[in-house]
Amino acid sequence: MRIPMIGLVLAAALAAPQMAHAERPRRIVPPPMPADLELSPAEFTPFFVGHAVGTQGYMCVVTNGAYKWQPFGPQATLYDGDGNQVATHFLSPEPFTQLPSATWQHSRDSSEVWAFMIKQSSDANYVAPDAIPWFLLEASVVGEGPTGGDKLMDTERIQRLNTVEGKAPATGCSAPAHIGQRALVPYEADYYFYKAKRSRHSNDD
Numbered sequence: 001m002r003i004p005m006i007g008l009v010l011a012a013a014l015a016a017p018q019m020a021h022a023e024r025p026r027r028i029v030p031p032p033m034p035a036d037l038e039l040s041p042a043e044f045t046p047f048f049v050g051h052a053v054g055t056q057g058y059m060c061v062v063t064n065g066a067y068k069w070q071p072f073g074p075q076a077t078l079y080d081g082d083g084n085q086v087a088t089h090f091l092s093p094e095p096f097t098q099l100p101s102a103t104w105q106h107s108r109d110s111s112e113v114w115a116f117m118i119k120q121s122s123d124a125n126y127v128a129p130d131a132i133p134w135f136l137l138e139a140s141v142v143g144e145g146p147t148g149g150d151k152l153m154d155t156e157r158i159q160r161l162n163t164v165e166g167k168a169p170a171t172g173c174s175a176p177a178h179i180g181q182r183a184l185v186p187y188e189a190d191y192y193f194y195k196a197k198r199s200r201h202s203n204d205d
Contacts, residue, residue, distance in 0.1 A: 026081065030192050033161055034121040037136045039194055044157055048193040050078025050086045055184040056132060056166040060173035067175070069168035069183065073100065078107075078191060087152075089191070095141055102137065104158070104191070109149020113193075114141040115158050132166040132187060135159065154195035164188040 028046040054076025058069040073091025080086045085107045094101035094114045101114040115137040122133045137158040144150055166187025172178060 028192070030159065031161060031190075032126070033134065033159070034123040034126055036119050037121055037134055037159060037161075039136075039157055039159075042197070044194040044196060046192050047154065047195050048086075048152070050080060050191050052076040052078045052089055052187075052189045052191055054089065054187065056168075056187050058168045058183045058185065060178045060181045060183075062179060067173045067178065069173050071168070072182075074102075074187070075184075076187070076189075078104070087191075095143070101140065104152060104155075104193075106145065106149060106151040109147070109151050110145030111149040111152040112143045112145075113139050113152045113155040113158070115139045115155070127163065130165055130167060131163040132189075134161050134163060152193065155193050156196045157194040159192040159194075160189050161192060162188075162190040 028049050030046060030049075052074075054074055056074050057072045059072050061068060061070045063070075074089055076089040077085055078087040078089060087107055088105050090103055090105075091100050092103040092114070093099065101116060103112060103114050105112045117135050118138050119136040120133040121127065127134055135158075137160070139155045139157065142153050142155055144153065164187060166185055166189075169183050169185065172181065172183065
């Protein structure tokens with residue numbers, strides 16, 4: 001179950017009439033994806049999307065006598081369709097458990113969401129051979145920004161789709177001298193944020 005980091009936000013707002021020339025919000029349409037990652041439109045609706053450009057971090061470690069690149073989190077910036085920064089993506093302690101968790105923070109109001117992966121896919125019909133898997137994540141904690149920002153507060157699910165590169169290096173982690181070395185591998189992906197049909201907040205971007 002998803003846990004709010006703060007108490008329930010109660011707000012009342014008068015709906016102001018839109019100007020005749022106001023631009024209509026863009027409809028968010030996720031791309032085709034493996035069936036395991038799909039969400040029921042009767043339960044969830046996408047409300048926010050960003051194209052991430054950044055790195056996936058890896059560290060060389062030894063596990064059970066085997067050398068391997070261990071992921072330690074992303075560092076990425078999310079952009080909208082016009083090239084404007086809309087969010088950042090990184091690894092940070094989940095507020096309640098303090099366990100490292102995938103985190104997104106809105107660039108305008110600093111609202112945040114922590115999430116954990118519940119399904120992944122490397123289906124060759126969708127995912128490129130040199131790309132990291134596509135994910136479906138569930139929000140575990142959401143938090144307001146310092147001035148009450150709530151852009152990401154309704155997040156229930158997140159999809160990582162359309163990944164480009166980002167896999168761990170094929171070499172450089174095979175000897176004692178390599179232990180502790182880090183690699184930052186460039187990647188790109190699209191992140192789709194979904195809210196439940198019963199959503200409380202308005203998250204128009």
